[in-house]
Amino acid sequence: MSSTPSNSSTPPARTIALMNQKGGVGKTTTAVNLAAGLAGLGRRVLLIDLDPQGHASLHLGAKEPEGDQPTVYDLLLDPGVSLAEVLVQARPNLALAAATTDLAGAEPELAGAPDKTLRLRRAIEAYQREQGPRAAEFILIDCPPSLGLLTLNGLSAVREVFIPMQAHFLALQGVGKLMQTVSLVGRTVNPHLHVTGVILCNHDASTSHSREVVADLDAFFTEARTQNVPWSKARVYRPAVRRNVKVAEAPSFGQTIFEYDKWCPGALDYRALAEAIAKEWDEVVSRLSAAASVVVPSAGPASSSPAASR
Numbered sequence: 001m002s003s004t005p006s007n008s009s010t011p012p013a014r015t016i017a018l019m020n021q022k023g024g025v026g027k028t029t030t031a032v033n034l035a036a037g038l039a040g041l042g043r044r045v046l047l048i049d050l051d052p053q054g055h056a057s058l059h060l061g062a063k064e065p066e067g068d069q070p071t072v073y074d075l076l077l078d079p080g081v082s083l084a085e086v087l088v089q090a091r092p093n094l095a096l097a098a099a100t101t102d103l104a105g106a107e108p109e110l111a112g113a114p115d116k117t118l119r120l121r122r123a124i125e126a127y128q129r130e131q132g133p134r135a136a137e138f139i140l141i142d143c144p145p146s147l148g149l150l151t152l153n154g155l156s157a158v159r160e161v162f163i164p165m166q167a168h169f170l171a172l173q174g175v176g177k178l179m180q181t182v183s184l185v186g187r188t189v190n191p192h193l194h195v196t197g198v199i200l201c202n203h204d205a206s207t208s209h210s211r212e213v214v215a216d217l218d219a220f221f222t223e224a225r226t227q228n229v230p231w232s233k234a235r236v237y238r239p240a241v242r243r244n245v246k247v248a249e250a251p252s253f254g255q256t257i258f259e260y261d262k263w264c265p266g267a268l269d270y271r272a273l274a275e276a277i278a279k280e281w282d283e284v285v286s287r288l289s290a291a292a293s294v295v296v297p298s299a300g301p302a303s304s305s306p307a308a309s310r
Contacts, residue, residue, distance in 0.1 A: 012288060013128060013136055014281045015158035016196070019143040019151060020165055021181070022174050026201025029247060030164040030270075031142040032059040036256035037274025038138050039093035046136035047090070048072065048097040048120070050154050051144040052104035060090045061254025062098045073103045076110065076119045076153065083127035091256070095136070107149045116149055117189050121157040138281070147181055155182070156189045160196040167200055167213040167240075175217070179231055186230050195231035199273065200240035202247075214240075237276065241269040 018031045028051065035047040049056040049072060065071055074081045075097065083097065090096040110116040120141075128135045143154040155161070161182055165171045179195065186193045198217060204210055217236050224232050241247070247266035250257050257267045 012285060013139050014160070014277075014284075015124070015139045015141075016160045016162055017141045017143050017154045017158045018162050018164055019145075019154070019178070020163055020174070021145055021147060021178060022165075022171065023145040025165050025171065026199075026241065026247075027145065027164045028055045028059060028142050029251070030162070030199055030201060030241070031140055032056050032251075033247075033257050033266075033270040034274055034277065035094055035138070035140050036091060036258055037270050038278055039091055040258060040271070041274060041278055043093060043278060044135070044137045045094045046087070046097070046139045047094065048139070048141045048154075049099035050103075050120070050141055050150050051099060052101055052106075052150070053144070054099040054101065054103070055251070056142040057096065057098040057100075058254065059251040060094075060096055060256070062088060062090060062096060065098065065100065071103070072097050072099045073106050075123055076103075076106050082130075083123045084130065103150070110149050117152045117156050120153040121190075124157050138277075152185065152189060155185045155193055158190075159192050160194060162196060162199055162237075164199045164201050166202050167204075167210040167217075169209070169213065172213050172216060175220070179229070182230050193230060195234040197235045197237045199237050202243045203240035204243045205240065237273060239269045239272050241266055241273070 018027050018034075020027050031047065035045045039045045047056060047060075070078070070081045070086050072086060075083060075086050086097045087095040088098060110119070113119075115122075124139060139158070141154040141158060143151045163175065163178055165175070175198070182193060182195055200214065214236060221231065221234050221236065224234065226232075242265040244264055244266035246261045246264040247257055250260035253260060257264065257270055261267060
């Protein structure tokens with residue numbers, strides 16, 4: 001795990017893209033509920049809806065933009081639009097960059113731009129500099145379920161990739177393709193990009209098939225420990241998010257799982273994941289702070305050294 005580049009006035013942020021090229025696996029549900037879980041812990045969170053379907057925005061009950069309110073589409077197409085102009089305060093500690101269906105038109109319009117994959121990264125970096133100490137601690141991007149310019153913008157703007165998936169055989173086969181995608185983006189667009197882990201969604205641990213898939217995932221990541229690949233430090237996050245109809249119902253009410261039923265199994269699992277993600281980031285920030293505070297003494301003139309004074 002690494003932080004975004006920062007100056008002395010801007011704290012590091014944990015930047016995460018949630019992606020899976022297969023739809024319906026719990027990607028958006030996980031993006032929203034992790035963001036809400038982190039915000040509930042008092043952390044400053046920014047969620048960017050990069051999917052033209054706008055499901056993350058709908059999940060949070062975001063209203064259609066009124067008048068000249070810019071959206072993610074405008075952010076990517078108009079250099080004069082800043083991220084701060086796009087954001088709405090969706091919940092306490094949780095800011096949302098909402099998407100609408102016009103975002104689907106961004107890819108063909110960006111196709112000829114020389115910086116077509118870097119628009120979002122630059123907007124986020126500028127926003128973090130402007131915010132200074134008030135900058136977001138966690139930036140989550142809900143990528144569309146396809147590898148186009150929108151997803152490439154998301155992957156170029158972060159250091160980490162989380163892969164939400166279900167423990168099914170076909171989903172397991174797709175993990176290899178996702179890793180190839182991350183590796184390709186790492187070689188061409190963002191050399192800092194790496195896979196941090198898999199989040200299991202809609203999970204039923206009682207079936208032998210699910211247990212076998214999880215065992216295969218664990219073995220895959222264990223084997224990667226000795227390889228020079230962007231997923232060499234990845235793991236399967238625990239707990240898995242248990243199968244729970246409440247998680248599926250919450251978006252239709254424009255609510256997070258914590259608002260809809262804070263004691264249901266899905267809420268407990270997402271809360272535990274948010275706590276784990278916050279804790280491991282605090283440990284990274286602590287190490288970065290300790291390293292930055294170490295002062296290496298410079299070699300002074302010979303006459304000022306202890307040996308010279310004797």
